[in-house]
Structure formats: C-alpha cells, structure tokens
Amino acid sequence: MPDPNQAALDFMQTRRSRPARTLAGPVPDAEALQVLLTIAARTPDHGKLEPWRFLVIEKPALERLAGEVRDRGLALALDPERVEKTVREFADADLVVAVVASPKPSDKVPEIEQVLSAGAVCYGLLAAALAAGWGANWLSGWPAFDRPFLEAGLNLKPHEFVAGFLHIGTETIAPPERPRPMLDQITEWVRA
Template sequence: MPERNDAALEFLLTRRSRPAKTLTGPGPMRDELMPILTAAARTPDHGKLEPWRFIVVEKPALERLGHQVTARGEALGIDPAKITKERHAYDTSPLAVVVVESPKASDKVPAIEQTYSAGAACLALLNAALASGWGANWLSGWASLDRDFIRDGFGLEDHESVAGILHIGTQTVAPPERPRPDVDAITQWIKD
C-alpha cells in the first residue's frame, strides 16, 4: 500500500478559494511568495518547456492597471457595470500573480499540452497560496483577454496570453461551502 499523506489529501478535499472581494492587505512579502511560486513551478510540464511564466503585480502596479481597465473598457464600449466589476479586483487586491501562457516551439509537445500545463500552474499557485494560509482567488475577466491591455499592462509578447490572475491577500471571511460536482455522475469506469 502506498504511503498516504492524509494532511495533503484533507487539504485538497476541503480547499476553497476566497472571493477576491473578501481579500485585504497585507499580501505576502517576496520571501513569503517565493515558496508559493516555487510550488507552482513544480506543475506537470511535459518536455520541461516551462510554457508559462509569472508576473508579480504589487499594489502600485495594480492601481495603474485599474486605471487602464477603465480606459480600455471605455474605448471598447464595454458596459460600465462590467468595467467597474473588472476594475474592482485590481483596486482592492493587495497583490496579484499573473500566470502567463508562453508556449514554446516543440515537435514533441503539442500546444494544447502546454496550455494545460499553464492552467495546472494556476491551480498549483492557488493551492500553494491557500496552503500557506493566504486567501487567494483565480480570476481572469475581459481585460485579461484583450490583446492591447495585456500587451500594454503586462508587457506580454504576441505569442503569449494570460492563463489566470491569482489575487492573494489576507482573508477577511471564509465563504460558505458551495455545491460540488456529483462525482458518481461524472465518472465512467471501464473494466474490459
């Protein structure tokens, strides 16, 4: 029988993201964030391509990005309520980590596997932040899909995209448990 890690399993069975609107400062300092980033970098990565990278966005940059969200949203004619909602995450977050999908040319590793690896890095980052005692939430939103915003705001190259934005801070309230998938209903067993 394999050796169990009951604490890790219990964490995974009970983990719960903290809504970004319930996060406040302080956020993790650099020395507190480095183990979280290190854990996220241990994500599955077929071919060792590192098809992702991290951008740590501190409070002054979040404020600048909030202004850019408003300007870009207005330029695109986005509903003001959607602009306000998007900007709120930047205005209230004490710190964010942008996981950038940065695919590499490979004859062996299809682009879709690299995309999945970037998504896995997001989840690993989220879980590492939560396991470290921080509140954390994985968000994206319309601005993270806008080429002009991600180029001007984050400095992304044309071949790169935002896999996720992880907001990390001090949790003010724990959210109530929400309904989870019925695992029996979504699982198929093949015996023969």
C-alpha cells in the first residue's frame, strides 16, 4: 500500500470554493501570489507547451474592465441584470488572475489537450489559494469568450480565450456545504 499524504487528502475531500462576492481585502501580495502561480503552473502539460499564461488583474484594471463589460453587454443587448451581475464581479473584486488558454501549434498535442491543461491550471490555482488560507473562486461567464472584450480589454491574441477568472482574497463568510455528485450515478466500472 502507498503511504498517503493524509493532510492533502483531507483538504481535497473538503475543498470548497468561496463565492467571489464574499471575498474582500487583503489579497495576496506579489510574493504570496508568486507561490500560488508556481503551484498552478505544475499542471499536466503534454509536450511541455505551456499552452496557458497568467494575467494578474489588480483593482484599477478591474474597475476599468467593469466599465468595458458594461459597454459590451449593452452593445450585445444582453439582459441588463446579467450584465450588472458580471460588472459587479469585476468592480467588487480586489484581485483576479485570468488564466489565459493559449494553444500552441503542435503535431503531437491536440488543441483539446492544451485547453484541458489550461483548465487544470485554473483548478491548481484555486486549490493552491484555498490551501494557503485564502478565499478563492473560479468564474468565467460571457466576457471570457467575447472577442472584442478579450482583445480590447485584455489584449489577448485572436487564438486565446480566458479559461477562468480566479478571484482571490480574504474570506468574509464560510459558505455552507453544497450537494455533491452521487458517485454511483456518474461512475461505470469497465472490468472486461
């Protein structure tokens, strides 16, 4: 039998995201954030392509992006409540790390594997932040895929998109546990 890391297993079994709206300052400083980003970058990455990168978005930039989200939402004629909710996600945040999926041309590693690697980076950053004692939440929403917002607001290249906006800050209230999947309903054993 292997020698388990029980503390890590206990953490993974009880890990719970913190709603972004419940996060406040202080936020990790550059040194603390560097540790979290280093952990997140240790994700599975077939071919060592690094098909992702980080944008650390601080308060002044988040306020600017909130305005751009409002403008884009109006231009797209989205439901005003939906737009305002997304505006608040940016305007009320103190620190967001955007994990940018940036697939690389490769004959050996399909683009889908590269995109999945970017998703793994999001989870790695989320888990690292929570393990370090911060509150954290992984969000996306329509701005993560809106080309004009991505290119004008975040200066992304045409082939890039946001795999996740990771909100990181100080937890103000602990959320209740939520229902989890019933394993017998989502698991099939293939034995022969």
